Amino acid sequence: MKHALFFSLILLIASGLYASTTPAAQEIYFSFEITAKSELQQLTRIVSIDNVRGNTVYAYANPEELNELEALGYEIIKLPHPGSLYEPRMAQTIGEARQWDYYPTYDQYLTMMYQFATDYPTLCRIEDAGNSVDGRKLLFAVISDNISIEEDEPEFMYTATMHGDETTGYVLMLRLIDYLLSGYGFDPEVTEMVNEIEIWINPLANPDGTYAGGNNTVYGATRYNANWVDLNRNFPDPEDGPHPDGHAWQPETIIMMDIAEANSFIHSANFHGGAEVVNYPWDTWAVLHADDDWYIDISRAYADTVHLYAPAGYMTYLNNGITNGYAWYTISGGRQDYMNWFQACREVTLEISNTKLLPESQLDAHWTYNKRSMIKYIQNVYYGIRGIVTDSLGNPLDAMITIVDHDFDNSEVFTDPDLGNYHRMLSPGVYDITVSSYGFIPQTITNITVVDTGATRVDVELQEAQTIDITGTVRDGDTSAPIGNAIVEIMDSVHTPVQTDFSGAYAIYNVVEGTYTFKVSADGYSTLTEDITVTEDNHIIDFDLFAPYLFWDFEQNDGGFTSNDPSGWQWGEPSAGGITAYSGIKVWATNLSGFYVDNAHWYLDSPAIQLGNNPMLEFYHLYNFEAGTTMWDGGNVSISTNGGSSFGLLTPVGGYDGNISALGEQGYGGTRDEWTLAQFSLESYKNQEIVLRWHFGSDYSQHNYYGWYIDDVAIIELVGVNDPPHENELILQQNFPNPFRGFTTITFSMSENLKDPILKIYNLKGQLVKSLTSFPNPSLGMIEAVWDGKDEKGKEVSAGLYFYQIQSKNYSSEIKKMIYLQK
Structure with a gap:
């Protein structure tokens, strides 16, 4: 891509006009002392470090950067600018x-x-x-x-x-x-x-x-x-x-x-x-x-x-x-x-x-x-290993070459897709390589000798892998009704998104076995993002979407959300850093067109929200905050039950990134450059009227960061209201505590004619995680089961949302949901 820019005024002014004055005015060269090398983790984010000799740091800064460094207490010694120490001879011809x-x-x-x-x-x-x-x-x-x-x-x-x-x-x-x-x-x-x-x-x-x-x-x-x-x-x-x-x-x-x-x-x-x-x-x-x-x-x-x-x-x-x-x-x-x-x-x-x-x-x-x-x-x-990777017809492939038991941290190399040639520089030795390309069976070549006199040539022909056709149905998670015109997408893949038909059915063809991130969305429903392993035995993949009873996509208006500072949170279309909305074009952000400022405490408050019986907050966000070994700036979410007079911290499923210096408490920090789903259980506040607050804070030291972007805020109801019990029915209660770490108790009851109940726990993919069959005093009206967050093999499960149900003979209870937080 070519980037044609207009010539600026500097090219029209006679040469030498800015000589020596420009560096002195806008770019300062200086030194200062540190007491420990660990200080550089923060300092390199403020000024441009040029060299470090012992405890003396040499650096460049513009006036704003220099002021920020001096505010930290460092004593600055200004030095002559290296670009103006000597005036060299320029060629005349x-x-x-x-x-x-x-x-x-x-x-x-x-x-x-x-x-x-x-x-x-x-x-x-x-x-x-x-x-x-x-x-x-x-x-x-x-x-x-x-x-x-x-x-x-x-x-x-x-x-x-x-x-x-x-x-x-x-x-x-x-x-x-x-x-x-x-x-x-x-x-x-x-x-x-x-x-x-x-x-x-x-x-x-x-x-x-x-x-x-x-x-x-x-x-x-x-x-x-x-x-x-x-x-x-x-x-x-x-x-x-x-x-x-x-x-x-x-x-x-x-x-x-x-x-x-x-x-x-x-x-x-x-x-x-x-x-x-x-x-x-x-x-x-x-x-x-x-x-x-x-x-x-x-x-x-x-x-x-x-x-x-x-x-x-x-x-x-x-x-x-x-x-x-x-x-x-x-x-x-x-x-x-x-x-x-x-x-x-x-x-x-x-x-x-x-x-x-x-x-x-x-x-x-x-x-x-x-x-x-x-x-x-x-x-x-x-030197090293070189060759060409092709398919069975001799066509060049875009392939990855991995040195077995050697490569990590993106050290693998790739073919030039135009010719299929690769060149892997290596020290002399004996190596095994694995060559892989999407849609083809990986091939491992062993005992390749690399010498110091030239490259060892290894050409590779890959065979096409068997592919799988994925089919399934997208349904309403509460009513089981099919959802037409839903979009099913395999993220970061060669497959284009597909749309469900009137019966909620979809199909994606020629998918190679593997683990993929699926994104499923439909108008009026919360978007689902889920990692799923596709195999011959797991290629019928159904999805349940849940319609939030409150949803703000911020496209038509600001949703009634308000900011405490007119220079703080902003609603509209982002224009900084190449950031775009998660859906549509509009978001709430700490600054739509640039960086946030220092010494900020900006609140974004929701309108009053009446919660149901078992609510959950969901929203998508990305952020870019100042952080090093310490997370200096960041944000978190809090809740009020008294109309906004006071707020208490909410903790997301999976927890925050850590302690945020500017907030003095837990929050999101560092950088998350892709839109990510955040979930907060609001079960403790069920049936109450609440106000939600997104709190952003920055300290006195700030160095050009984009801040926090929020989109698609939803309140969903995890479970419906139980119907009155009747004969041959199993009555299942909500687990407690929920969310939970370690252990949770699940209470249920069943009519006298039903025997041998089984409590089954499933993950988001619908896979059975654990079956519980032994309960104390099963003949009593109310029965308690305890789950320790482990699967059938005794391994702790991942944090997230799980479903559970009681079954007996030909009868089943309703399905309820619970949230597990890892220990």
């Missing part, structure tokens, strides 16, 4: 720029890139990936021997200078492009690389930052982009969700994500400055990568090769030039972790100069230090 000891102007950079494609049309094309905030181009040189043909070869990517003031990699990448193209056909090593690898190189990932001082100089370069966002904190994060920095994805970030999504890169690196070290995954958490030993080997190879060509002391930081990212200092939203976790691409961060804006006279030396390492790093793609 393209010829000077190609001497590689000048920095090019922005226009010279564009000319040089397009000239590569002009000079080497069969080897290079320039991919215009899109525009920056201020309209500058992000360009890739794509290098291959067959530039217009996709081949069975690994795809590799280098990018540089996503921090705009870290400029060494910028010039080195331009020079690398020239080296590969001019060396083709003359240098055997280069020729082999261009023949065997598709190489993508982006020399300048943050052109607005590098040319913040104007298009004719890199003096005044900034770390942040034109929106004052650190691009290397702006990517989705494995631990902290889609927007860990609280900012919307920047155009430059989207471009990189689009490029990664459109290609099948297996190996990459991004170049930085400010240190001299190879940083390998993970950055976001302490857990080691499944390929940690391999990462150490390739990082060690990069640094050790540098040491052969560089003076003593170069790239010796931390562990003699290499480090695990988290062990150095943790960040969230880095591109390295994004590429590894979300794109199955092995990426490291290459810090190649202690000086960020390197004097132009030192560029040639740094090329000498790093050239052999940069070449060898690309050549990592030669």
Whole structure:
């Protein structure tokens, strides 16, 4: 996807106008002291940490971020901005720029890139990936021997200078492009690389930052982009969700994500400055990568090769030039972790100069230090296991390759679906792999020997798996009447949603055995979301939907809900962060168009609600709150039985996320970026008039988070009113306590002519969980049964909703429901 943006005023103003003033005004470089490394978990969410040496932290911030840090009590020492320490010589001509000891102007950079494609049309094309905030181009040189043909070869990517003031990699990448193209056909090593690898190189990932001082100089370069966002904190994060920095994805970030999504890169690196070290995954958490030993080997190879060509002391930081990212200092939203976790691409961060804006006279030396390492790093793609995965007719498959007893945390790799080729880089050893693709029988290949002289080829042909046709009926859970025009959907699958006919029947064809999330919805009913395992023995799947006696979808109006603060909870259509409503287009949210503020205590109150005999509250929500090791901000739900004069905390089925600092009590915290059903038993408040309150709270420290979104609020009645007993009937009472942990008591009675009662407990899928047949004093009028929340095998069941019924001879009681909370 291309993102064309209008050029901003900065491109129309003479170059140099903002030199030195822009960094000083909007981007401050500074240091401060910490007492423990654990403090970084919170601090990295406030400022952009650049380096940590002992207890001294070096960081960037805009004025608002700096004020927030100072409010925590840290003493700030402002330092000269790295982008204004030295004014380098700029090339006057393209010829000077190609001497590689000048920095090019922005226009010279564009000319040089397009000239590569002009000079080497069969080897290079320039991919215009899109525009920056201020309209500058992000360009890739794509290098291959067959530039217009996709081949069975690994795809590799280098990018540089996503921090705009870290400029060494910028010039080195331009020079690398020239080296590969001019060396083709003359240098055997280069020729082999261009023949065997598709190489993508982006020399300048943050052109607005590098040319913040104007298009004719890199003096005044900034770390942040034109929106004052650190691009290397702006990517989705494995631990902290889609927007860990609280900012919307920047155009430059989207471009990189689009490029990664459109290609099948297996190996990459991004170049930085400010240190001299190879940083390998993970950055976001302490857990080691499944390929940690391999990462150490390739990082060690990069640094050790540098040491052969560089003076003593170069790239010796931390562990003699290499480090695990988290062990150095943790960040969230880095591109390295994004590429590894979300794109199955092995990426490291290459810090190649202690000086960020390197004097132009030192560029040639740094090329000498790093050239052999940069070449060898690309050549990592030669090793491991490679092959093509096809079906029985030879068609390429979109398949996953798993290293048995090795892969975890998204370390599996995938084929390029266009050709079915895969490339799994591995250290030498003996491995088993499992190849799987939806609709096909997985295949495991054992005892594959990986050597250090090249890749072991393993082509795989998968056979189609037997599929199952799912059929069933959607009914009203209270009346058993069929529901027509209901929608049945298998989430995150290749199957399109289907609609029930007038008899409530539906069918989904050609489903492979497995566990799926089904979503069933119909007008006037609460939406059901349920995980179900589909097998030959379980392919007739019926669903019961329950009509709430109160329901607010917020489409026509705000439902009569009110906020205590006009700047707080808002009703309408969301427009921030790509968030959309669960159903329809409208929701209630803490801020429909942006981030919440600090020091907020916002209440969203329902209108007065008259409850029935056994009510339950349900609603769908998602949230993005500030959290680290402590959940700083968040929200919870409370209830009033005196018209709103006072409220008491409600606890959801399954419990809250933990204690919320701003609330001083339990609540939802952290990030939940998908709409999720929340359920609260209101049985303790049956037949009362109540008011419900959604309470959001934030503390004094807030760093751009979207807050809380709520949709489709419903009050449902779990059980109906019992009819008077008559002959041959079993009378079943509601269990107590409900919800329960540990044990609950179920009371029932039966007429004298009925014998040998059986209490049966079922899960939401209608599967029998437990049968109870032994009761104390079964001949008495009222009989008690105790269930301990365990199934027939003595295993504790999952938290959730369960059904129970008494049966005797040919008679059965009504079905009642209960909620189990795990111990």
